[in-house]
Amino acid sequence: MDLARATAAERRTTLPGDDLVDADVVMDRGFDVPAPPEVVWPWLVQLGKRRAGWYLPARVERFVPPSRRALRHLEPRWLEQEVGDVIPDWGGADATFTLASAEAPDHLLYTSRRGHTDLTWCLHLSPAGADGARVHLRLRLGPVRHRRLAEVGGGLFDALTIVGLAAGLRERVRG
Numbered sequence: 001m002d003l004a005r006a007t008a009a010e011r012r013t014t015l016p017g018d019d020l021v022d023a024d025v026v027m028d029r030g031f032d033v034p035a036p037p038e039v040v041w042p043w044l045v046q047l048g049k050r051r052a053g054w055y056l057p058a059r060v061e062r063f064v065p066p067s068r069r070a071l072r073h074l075e076p077r078w079l080e081q082e083v084g085d086v087i088p089d090w091g092g093a094d095a096t097f098t099l100a101s102a103e104a105p106d107h108l109l110y111t112s113r114r115g116h117t118d119l120t121w122c123l124h125l126s127p128a129g130a131d132g133a134r135v136h137l138r139l140r141l142g143p144v145r146h147r148r149l150a151e152v153g154g155g156l157f158d159a160l161t162i163v164g165l166a167a168g169l170r171e172r173v174r175g
Contacts, residue, residue: 004162006030010136016101017109017120023140025150027158030136031166035173037125037133041105043169044123044135046071046078048097049088054161055168072172081108097121117141135169137162 006028033040046052053070061069081099089095089112097110100120110121120140128134139158144150 003159004029004031004137004166006136006138013136015122015124015136015138016103016107017111017122018138018140020100020111021118021120021140021142023142024144024147025141025154027139027141027155028136029138029159029162030134031162032128033133033135033166033170033173034131035133036131037105037127039173040125040133040135040169042074042079043172044108044125045081045102045104046075048078049090051075051078051087054090054165055172056164057167057171060164061168070168117144135166 007030010030011028043052043055047054052075053068055070056064081102083099083101085099087097087099087110089097091114095112095114097112099108100111101107101109105125107122107124109123112119112121118141120138122136122138124136124138126134126136141150141154
């Protein structure tokens with residue numbers, strides 16, 4: 001199983017948004033996709049609740065009610081985003097992300113506040129191999145009251161979510 005592990009170099013690199021949150025917890029994930037960044041980019045742009053959804057592989061999605069499954073095509077109405085756009089997220093009625101920066105096909109940066117915790121979520125794309133892309137995701141949280149719980153429990157949830165995203169995204173870019 002690909003655990004969507006970020007490389008040591010990815011964990012050390014500075015990403016957009018690193019300066020926005022004094023993080024107690026940082027989660028880095030990474031995975032390869034068999035398509036260039038320009039092809040992967042629109043799939044990342046349309047992610048979100050009440051948008052294209054959250055990609056899962058077909059073998060997992062068959063257990064999800066059809067109305068809750070993620071799109072398997074690019075939807076033009078979800079491909080345009082502007083800084084300041086608010087995107088609903090799972091995790092409660094008030095859970096949202098705000099687009100803080102978008103530079104195609106390099107990165108999307110979202111910010112959010114969950115209770116007393118600020119967070120940034122950066123999705124960074126770079127070329128990988130002859131015709132592929134590397135997706136590096138960084139979630140920064142601070143302040144975090146229960147740091148160990150966030151690192152272990154939140155880290156496990158984050159890893160499983162990103163493993164699903166990676167598999168679902170690979171299926172979609174292959175067509």
